[in-house]
Amino acid sequence: MKTTPPPTPGRRLLRRPSAVVAVAWLVLLTVATACAPLIAAHGPLDQDLSQVLALPSATHPFGTDSLGRDLLSRLLFGGRPALLAVAEALAAHLAVGVSLGLVAGYRGGWADHLITRIGDLLFALPAIIIVLVVLSVFPGNLHAAMITFGVLGSPGMIRVLRSRTLGIRQEMYVAAARVCGLSDTQILLRHVLPRLTGTVIVQAALFSAVAVIIQAGLGFLGLGAQPPAPSWGGLVADASQVIDRDPWMLVPAGVPLVLTVIALTLLGDAIRDTAVENWSVSKLAGTSAPPPVAEEIAGAAGEAAPGALLSVRDLTIEIDGVPVVQGVSFDVMPGETLGVVGESGCGKSVTALGVLGLVPGNGRITRGRVVFAGADLTASPAELAKVRGSGIAYVSQDPMVALDPTFTVLSQLSEAVRRHERATREQARERVLELLAMVGIPDPPGVAGRYPHQLSGGLAQRVLIALALAGRPRLLIADEPTTALDVSVQKEILTLLHTLQRRTGVAVLIVTHDWGVVATLCHRSLVMYAGQVVEQADVESMFVRPLHPYTAGLLAANPHRAVTGQPLTTIPGTVPSPREWPLGCRFSARCPYAADDCRTAPVALTRPVPSRLTRCLHVEELAGEGARP
C-alpha cells in the first residue's frame, strides 16, 4: 500500500512534456487570436502594394500576400472564425454524441437498438458531401456547415461512449450500488460519468483536430468566409494562386494549421495515456537492487541429477529489471510428474515459461541454465527452437483462448504435426485424427472440422493437449491446466493426463495452486514463494510432514481439511511483490516461527532429510510441533 493518494489527473497530465507543449500551443493560439487587434501591427485588410509577396521582415514577420496584406495579421484574424467554427462543431458533436451514447449504453434494450442503428447509418454517410449539400442550401453559412459536421461526426463518439458505458454498467460496483438502493441518476452521476470524462475528452480532442482541417478545407474551397475577409483556408487558397511565384506563402498558410491539429492529437493521446495509468497501481519510483541470494547447498544448485530429463539450475528471470524468479533449481526425471505449487505472484508460471525461453513482456533470463536431455537451452537459441514442441511441449491455463480462433482444429493440429515430422497433407490428417482419439475425443473427424469457438472448455483443453502431443514430446509443461474448468471436467482432464503419462511415458511439469491436483497427479512437488523454491519433496512426505512453514500453512489453509465450526488455519498477510522482497527469509513477515536470524541474511536451501530440501532455519521447531496430516 502506498501512503500518498494519487495526484489529480490534471497534474499528472502536465507531467507529460508532449501534453505541456500541446496545451501551451493551444493556449497561445486562443489568446493570440482573441487579442488579435492588440497584437497585429497591421489590419487584416490593409493593403501595401509596395510590399507584395514579401518574405518575412521586421514589419511583416510572416511576409505578405499578393495584395501586400500582412500574413500574421490575416492569420490571427482568420483564427477567430476558425476557432469559433471548431467550437460550434464540437458543441454539436458533444451534445448529440454524449447524450445518445450514454442513453444507448446505460438504457440498453430498444433505445440502444435504435441509437445504434441510427449511428450506423450516420457513420456510413460521407460527411463532407453532406456538408457540401448543406452549404449549397445555405451558401456561405459556415455555422450550419460546422454544426452539421459535428452531428455527422457523432457516431464515433456514440460508439465509443456506448461501449464504455455498457462496460461500466456491467461492472460489479454498479450492481453493488444498485443493491445499496442508489437511483439511476445517482449511479450515473457517481459511478458512470466520472469514468467517462477521460474518454469524452480524448474523443473531443481528436474530433476537434478533424474539425480544424474541415473548416480550413471549406475556406480553401471558397465556401466559408468570403474574400477579402481573412480565413485560414482562404490563406492556403491564396497561396495556391501564387505557388509558382512565392512558395514561401505555403508555410505561414499551412504550418499553424498543422501545429494546431498536432497539438490536439497529442493532447488526446496524453489524456488517454493518463487515463490508463489513472487508477492503476503506480510503480514505485526507482528500482531497488535485487536482494542477494544465499549460496545453495551442493546439489540444489550444483550438477544435474544423473539421468535427469530436464535440469534447471540457478534460474533467475527479470521483468523490467526486477527479478521475479531468483536462483530456482530443480530436475525432472523421465516419466515423472513434478508439481510446482504456490500462490499467485510467487513466480510459478514465469519459471515454467522460462524453461521454454518464453518470458512474458520485457522479461529475460539473467542467470542460470536450463539443460534438457543434455542440451543447454539457455546457451543455444537453435537448441531451444529444436526442443520446443518436440522435446518439451506446453499446455496453457485457459483453453478457450489457447487456440487460434481463425483456423480449424485440423488446420492447427496438422501444422503442428508437419512441423515435427515429414508428412503429406493426408498423412498429417491421419495423425491428427489419431491424436484426437488419443486424448479421448469421441468424434475426431467431427471435432477436427470445428473452429475453437465451437468447442466446450473441456473439449478445447483436450485439443490443446493433442496439439502439445503432436511433436511426441518427452516433457509436457502444463500451466494450471484445469483451473479454468468445472470440477467434473477438471477430473476428466486430470485422468487424461494421468493416462497419457502411463501410455506414452511423457514427463509432466505441472504448475498449480490446487493441492488436490498435486495429490492426484504428482510424484514430487516444488513449493515456490516470492520467486524462490522454499521446499522440495516427494508428495507423500510433503503432505504428511511439510518442512517449510509456508508449505505447512498452505496445506492447512485448504478448506478440504476444514472442520465445520472451527476456524481455518490461515497464513496472515499476503505474498510480497518482487519490489518488496526483504533481505532475509521472504516468508519471515508471515511466519509464526520467524526469529531475528531469519531476517538478517538470506536463507539457503538445506537438506535436513535425504532427498528433501527446505529453505528454513527453524525446521526443527516446525517438525517438532508436527503437522496435521
Next chain:
Amino acid sequence: MGALRLAIRRLLASMPLLFLTSALTFVLVSLVPGDPARTIAGQHSTAEQYRLIRGQLGLDQPLPAQYWHWLTQVFHGDLGSSLFSGEAVTSILQNRLPVSLSLILASTVVSGLAGVALGLLSARRGGVLMKIVDGLAMLGLAAPPFWLALLVIEVFAVTLRWFPVTGYVPLDEDPGGWARSLILPVISIALGAVAIIAKQTRDSVLDTMSKDFIRVMQANGFSPRSILYRHILRNAALPIVTVLGVLMVSLLGAVVFVETVFAMPGVASLTQQATVQHDIPVIQGAVLYITVFVIVVNFVVDLAYVRLDPRVRTS
C-alpha cells in the same frame, strides 16, 4: 453456407441508407432560398415562362410527390439534367466516375500495402521505427490534404518537374500517362492514410502477439514465420480491414480537395462546383452515386469479415 447470405442480408440492411441520403438531400434542397426555375428562366422571363419551367421541373407539386417523381425516374436510370449545361446528370457522372474511382482505389491500395508493411515492420523492430511511424502518423493526420497537395506540387512538379502539375489522363488513352497523372494526387491523399493503417496494423499485431494462443504456438515449436504471417497477421487483419473500410469512405473528403487542387474532373470536385452553382440535380445525382459507393465498400468489408473470421461465418 450462410456466409454469403449473411453478407447479402447486411447489404439489404444498408439499402435504407440510399433512401435516407436521397430524401435528406431532397428536403435540404427544398429549403434552398431562391428557386432553380428562376435561375433557369433568367431574370427577364415572364411569369408565364417561369410557371412553365416550374411545371416542367415538377416544382409546383408537394415535396413528397416531387421526391416520388424523382425516385421513379431514378429507377428508370434518369437523374435529370444539369441546370447549367443541360447535359444529362448520368452522363456527366459517368464521365467523371473513373477519375474519382481511380484516385480512391489507387490511394487505398497504396496506403493498404505501405501501411501494413510499415506497421508490421515497426511492430517487429519497435524502437526507432515505432517512433517514426508515430511521427508520420501524426504529420499525415495533421497536414490538410489540400495543403499537402500544394506542397507536393511545389516540390515535385514546379521545382523538380518530375510530374505534370495538374490534369488527368484517362486510363484507356494512355496507361502510362494515367499512372503519372495519379502519382502526386495519390501521394497527397495517401500520406495520412498510410500512417493510420500503419498505426492500426502495429497496434493490432502487438495486441495479437500478446495473446495466449501465440504463446502456445511458440512454446510448441510452430515456425516463427508461420506464427507471424499465418496466425498473427490473420488475426490482426480484422481491425485493419475495418479501418481500411472506414478510410475508403473518409478518403472522399480528401478527394474533394485533391481533385480541386489538381484540376481533376472527378465526382467529388463536381459536387463542390455544383454546390457553388446550386446545380441541384447534379448534387442529388452525385450524392446518390457516392452513397452507392459507400454501400459497396461496406459490403466488401462485410465479405472480408466473413472470409477472415469464422466466428462471423458460423454463429
Next chain:
Amino acid sequence: MTPRTLLEVDDLTVEYGQGRRGRRGHAPSLRAVDGVSFDVRPGETVGLVGESGSGKSTVARAVLGLTPVTSGRIRFDGTDITHAGRGLRRTLSARLQMVFQDPYSSLNPARTIGQTLAEPLLVHHGHRSARADARVAAMLERVGLPAKAAERYPSQFSGGQRQRIAIARALMTSAELVVCDEPVSALDLSIQAQTLNLLSELQRELSLSYLFIAHDLPVVRYLSHRVVVLYRGGVMETGPVDLVYERPAHPYTRALLAAVPDPDPRIRAGRHDEPVTPQGTSRPTAIGCPFAPRCAHAVELCRKERPRLLPVDGVTGGAAVACHRAAELTSTGNGVASAAGRPGNVHMEET
C-alpha cells in the same frame, strides 16, 4: 412450528434471451433458472453449489432484483419482493446485501474506499456526516484494515483486502441476509482461508444469514448449514450439508463430489485409469431429467419425465432429491445415517 424464514424462494424461473444478445435473429430464450425453491432462516448459511451454467449466480441476481424474474416468487421476511420497485428495494437494501465474486470489479476504481463504504448510508441517512465517517472507520477495523484505508483508492489494495472492503460495504447498514456470490473463488488459498474465517466470525457476531454461492464444494461445506445442489437451472438435491456430502442421494451430487481431487496422496494408491471420454455433448430432453444424458443410472423414465424434488425417505432435516431412482440407488447405504456428521457442525445457530 416452522421456524421464521428470512428468505423464501418459491418455484423461481428466470429466462434470458429474446433478441437481447445479437442484433439480428431471435435467439430462443434460455432458461437459466428453472423452478428453484429453497429458503434461508435467520443466522443460517445456505450454500448454492453447481458448475458453470447451473444458474446459481442468476438466482442470486434475481434475489437482489438485478435480473427480472420470469415466474415464481421471492419473499424476504414475509414481504413479496419478486418484482420489487426502486422504493421497496431501497428500503430493503438496508437488510439485504451482497458480496461479489470479483474484488477488482466490485469496487469503483475512481472512488476512495471511504466514498464507497459510505454509499449504503447515503441512501438511508442522507449526506455524509461525521457519524458516517466513524462508521466507515469502525467497519474497516472490524474487517481487519486500518481506518485510514478510507482515504485510499482500490488499486492500492490486494485482492484479499478488496474483498474485505466489499464485505465491509455489505455490513455498513444492519444487514440480515448477505448474498455471497463466489466471494473467495478469485483469491489465493491463504487469503481464501482468511476471508472465510472473517465471514464466519461476522456471522456469529451479527447473527447474519448467508446465501453462499460457490462452485468449490469444500468451501461450501465449511461455511454452510444447508446446501442446494443445482444443475442446468434446476435443484437436484438439497439438505443439511453433512448429510448431502456424506450420503449424496442424487447421482449428480455424487459425481460432483467424486470429481473433487482429494488432497491426500495416499488415496492415489487405490486409483486406476478410467475411460478417457469427455462428458456427452447430447442435450437433455425438454421433458426429462436434465442430468439424464450424463447419468450412468438413467433409465427410460428419466428421459420421459422430469423427477420432482421429493423428501428423502427416512431422513429428517428437510433433505430432498429430484431423482426417480434415488430410493433404489441409496437403499444399499441406508441405515448408517448416524455416521454422517462430525461434532459441532449442525448446531451453529447459537444466536
